[in-house]
Amino acid sequence: MSVLLQATRRNKGPRAALSNLRNNGKLPGVVYGYNIDSIPIVLDYKETAKAVQTYGRTSVFQIEVEGKKVNAVITDVQRCALKGHVKHVDFLSINMSEELEVEIPVVATGESAGVKEGGILNQPVRTLKIKVKPAEMPEHIELDVSSLGIGDSISVRDININYEVLNADEDTLFTVTPPGVAKDDTAGQGDTDNADIKATEAPESEN
Template identity: 85%
Template sequence: MSVLLQATRRNKGPRGELSKMRNNGMLPAVVYGYNTESIPVVLDYKETAKAVQKYGRTSVFQLEVEGKKVNAVITNVQRCALKGHVKHVDFLSINMSEELEVEVPVVAVGESAGVKVGGVLNQPVRELKIKVKPAEMPDQIEVDVSSLEIGDVISVRDLNLNFEILNADEDTLFTVTPPGVAKDDTAGQGDTENADIKATEAPESEN
């Protein structure tokens, strides 16, 4: 289901104009891609953030600009380096009948047997790149880790999903290590991603 967001075309202006928009609770953005010109727009920040928190950043958003509705997904998000709040969002207009490549969060489900006896659940890969039609795009990919003993591994090749995964088969999603063995990344049981406007970071733009 597409999530409707109201967007207003804006004129490209100096940096100060964008700062005024942000101070007034607005979110500068750009819409480009399938069957549309590149359009600079502005949205209500709170309404946009609320929609992303509720439906997930991989959802299809229907933007209404000057009476025209466009199906789009979030591609790039620019954030303030100091405060972390979102400064600008890129929306990619899409064809709902064609597959796209998107990155989707991977979430552990259940408590592993190894963790119950003191092991540590590690998650080296937190997102998977998949190829899927927009209407079938999941908010997240849940992986049952309850059967993992200490030393066990779940890799991409172990997944049985209804869409194509573009990561390498040997990429490790989850593993359980013995107590005291340090790893670069660990995952709490059932972690979910921070509910905010999140996507691939991009260099700051004043489009």
Template identity: 60%
Template sequence: MDIILEAKPRETGAHSTLTKLRHEGQLPGVIYGYKVANKPVTLDYKEMAKAVQKFGSAGVFKIDLEGNQINAVLTDIQRCALKGTVKHVDLLSINMAEELEVDVPVMVIGEASGVKEGGVLMQPIRELKIKVKPSNIPESIEVDASNVGMNESISVAEIRSTVPFEILNADEDTLVSVTPPVVVNDDTAGQGDTENQDIKATEAPESES
């Protein structure tokens, strides 16, 4: 990794202080874990965003904390509910020689045969929790859906032996499935219209003779 993010210690205090930091382009956060006590910090918002864009949210970030370089992973990202901007991050300092548990995005590749037949592709799980050494964390886990037909699926059990790390999700968890499209019954809709017409006709006043 060729991007080193500088983390500056910050004082914990009022909410207004955090707001001021954000307006100045700083991102409040906290670093904890391997050889690091729980340390409130700030990082440059743009530099952090650039690093996440390049290496992904599951990547290992090199942090310069008061002259000491540490390796860390993101464990939590808090966003503004209205704007979607990042408000706060938690960084876990790690030992590069030890395995850790991380969530990695699932990327579906290939066009499912069931979709070509008119089916709808479903992806119930968009992340998998894996146990892996930091240097081997993948940006994503690819799942090839090309051979998934109508009413078929791919479970965790079917890809477990194809990856070089341990997947912690249950075997029965579904990664991809193809379901038939929802069919609207035009006849039923027509009957509803007729019933409405009958109600209106019944409710209509009788004409004077």
């Protein structure tokens, strides 16, 4: 079931106009793709943030603009480099009967045997690119890591899920390293690229 978001057409203008929209609780964006011309839009910041936090960034959203409703997915979220708040969102209008190629977050379940022995669970690849119909698109993909001992790993070739995976077979999803071996990316760290829009007050001017 898609989530309805009300939008209005946005007139293109100077950066000051965009800042004014954001200061008044609005979120600039664009919707383009299947059965629609590219339309610059503006949405309510809090309403959009609440929908994304509730249903997940990989959900199908129904955008209503100028009396027309289209099913769409989020393809890009632009953030302020300094403050981290969302500045702009791109929506791709889709055909619900056709498969999409989408990036879905991978989540570890269970406690690794190696972690119980003091090892560190690392997640070098955090998303899987899959082909899936919009109505069947998962919020995330869970992989059980409980059998991983120190030195063990799970690669794409090792998994068996009900989706066509487009990643390379050798891509490592999880690995357990010995204690004291430093890694840049661990499974416990956040992923800013896939972070949700936060349901906070609209960002202040960036002047």
